[in-house]
Amino acid sequence: MKRFLVFFVLLVLVNCASNDNKNTKSDIFLCPNIYFSSEHKSYIKSEDSSLEISFENISFKASLNNFIFNKKCSETNSVKSYPLDILILIEPFNPKFDQIEIPLFAFLYDENDNILDRQYFKVNGSINYNEESKIYSFTELSDRITIISDLDSLVTSIVIGFIKID
Secondary structure (H helix, E strand, O other), X not given: OHHHHHHHHHHHHHHHHHHHHHOOOEEEEOOOEEEEOOOOOEEEEEOOOOOOOOOOOEEEEEEEXXXXXXXXXXXXXXEEXXXXXXXXXXXXXXOOOOEEEEEEEEXXXXXXXXXXXXXXXXXXXXXXXXXXXXXEOOEEEEEEEEEEXXXXXXXXXXXXXXXXXX
């Protein structure tokens, strides 16, 4: 009787565990084209936003440099995922802190250049600092942003740029 009960419990556990995966539909598809916004390709951070930007109060300048899809674009249960790795070049001028936050946007477009969705991201990092010389140096910051979409429309291109926040 105990063997029958153990067999029944194992059968129920295996059956319940396999049902979870049956409802998951997963697919890999071709990633859309990526473009950097020409008007929002550079980001200048000033420590004092109340002052007019000048060389004396600029903390750093960030520039979008490159991107790559290191993972494939995929769809799971009608939710599409676009894992995009981006490279941002940081040129320090007069930073007060080595920790930085850089706001980004991603606009998703269809084949007719209609905006389907807008998403916003924050990239965190630090500027390279040499303890011996007490000097900040040019920094390459890379981060992955994962754009998630449940749109039924086909996304043919994504535009990435910096957001100006006062």
